[in-house]
Amino acid sequence: MMTVREVFDNFSNYKEVYVNGYIIYHSDGNLILIDKGYGSDYLNSPFLKIENHGLSDNLENNVSLYGGGSSRLFHYAKIKGVLFLDEMEKPYLKVRELFVEDNGLWRLIDLSRHYEPRNREEINWHDIFKENGH
Numbered sequence: 812m813m814t815v816r817e818v819f820d821n822f823s824n825y826k827e828v829y830v831n832g833y834i835i836y837h838s839d840g841n842l843i844l845i846d847k848g849y850g851s852d853y854l855n856s857p858f859l860k861i862e863n864h865g866l867s868d869n870l871e872n873n874v875s876l877y878g879g880g881s882s883r884l885f886h887y888a889k890i891k892g893v894l895f896l897d898e899m900e901k902p903y904l905k906v907r908e909l910f911v912e913d914n915g916l917w918r919l920i921d922l923s924r925h926y927e928p929r930n931r932e933e934i935n936w937h938d939i940f941k942e943n944g945h
Contacts, residue, residue, distance in 0.1 A: 812831050813828055813829065813830045813831075813903045814830065814831065814832065814846050814847065814848075815844055815845060816857060818830055818859060818877060818894065819899045819902065821890075822894060822902055823894065825893060825894065825941055826894045826927040827895070828875055828891070828892060829889070829890070829891050829894050830859070830889075830890050830892070830904070831888065831889045832845050832859075832888065833845050833846075833885055833886075834884065834886055834909075834911065835884055835885045835886040836867070836882040837858065838942075840885065841897040842860075842863075842866060842867050842870075842891065843858040843861060844857075844858060846857045846923065850934055852863060853882075859894075859902060860897070860901065860903040861906060862895075862903045862904065863905060865923065866906065869925070873911075874886055874913040874920075874936045875913055884931075886912055887911070887940070888910065890906050891906075891907050891908040891909075891915075892905050892906045892907050892908070893907065896945070908922070909922065
């Protein structure tokens with residue numbers, strides 16, 4: 812099993828990998844995988860973009876979401892997948908098998924299951940705690 816950093820150091824297009832790290836939402840809303848030893852600032856840690864359509868909706872329906880920090884999804888994961896370069900020549904990972912640790916248990920995520928996309932216009936934590944000027 813490789814770390815995200817090792818994947819970058821040994822990158823090869825169309826290479827199958829088995830990598831571990833934390834699966835989180837990047838600031839742009841896309842899923843990424845960061846190193847397990849991400850340091851003090853996980854938002855600036857090297858990351859692999861994950862390019863599986865609908866995977867975020869699948870995860871949100873199958874694992875616990877967290878309310879703190881910048882990412883509502885932050886789980887240790889073990890991923891088997893294939894590396895590619897996107898149109899900007901940045902590496903990304905197409906997931907073929909995904910195990911996610913959730914409350915101390917490992918869950919195999921069924922990648923063939925599809926869920927309705929979450930309505931991004933619904934109320935969220937920022938709406939609840941927002942100052943209303945009163």
